[in-house]
Amino acid sequence: MRQMVFLRIGSKNAQLPRLIGAFLIVLSVLMLIKSGAVMFDSWNALKGFSTCVETSGVRDLPMENNPDYISAELRYQDCRNTLYQLSGAQVLSDHSGLTQRQFWTALIGPISQFFVWAIVLLLGLFAWANPSIVIPIEELTVESGFARRRKR
Numbered sequence: 679m680r681q682m683v684f685l686r687i688g689s690k691n692a693q694l695p696r697l698i699g700a701f702l703i704v705l706s707v708l709m710l711i712k713s714g715a716v717m718f719d720s721w722n723a724l725k726g727f728s729t730c731v732e733t734s735g736v737r738d739l740p741m742e743n744n745p746d747y748i749s750a751e752l753r754y755q756d757c758r759n760t761l762y763q764l765s766g767a768q769v770l771s772d773h774s775g776l777t778q779r780q781f782w783t784a785l786i787g788p789i790s791q792f793f794v795w796a797i798v799l800l801l802g803l804f805a806w807a808n809p810s811i812v813i814p815i816e817e818l819t820v821e822s823g824f825a826r827r828r829k830r
Contacts, residue, residue, distance in 0.1 A: 684813065701802075717785075727776055734753035765785070
């Protein structure tokens with residue numbers, strides 16, 4: 679005779695999966711909002727970096743003892759620092775723009791974080807929709823004393 683051993687989480691009185699699901703839903707909605715904001719901030723910073731560099735005027739000015747060049751260089755450094763703080767992309771000092779690889783590498787992180795929290799939201803909805811979860815742990819074979827004696 680075979681017998682299954684089950685692990686049951688939750689009952690009619692204690693609906694633990696619903697409680698866990700509710701917490702996961704609240705957490706994931708808050709983190710979805712945060713990661714969406716980070717994703718759009720990164721997108722805007724990456725998209726606006728070339729405009730920021732052009733408005734700084736660092737490319738157009740001569741370097742020799744020019745106070746305008748120093749202020750343009752400070753504006754360019756501010757553009758680089760803002761880009762790094764918002765997206766994590768770092769531009770080398772001898773480059774004035776982002777490569778396609780840098781652009782997409784900096785954008786993949788916030789997008790993937792958004793999708794991870796979307797998956798957590800779906801798991802929370804699944805846990806909240808089921809008041810009890812039953813998990814099969816193992817299958818046992820039970821032999822009675824009569825069956826053992828009969829085999830001898």
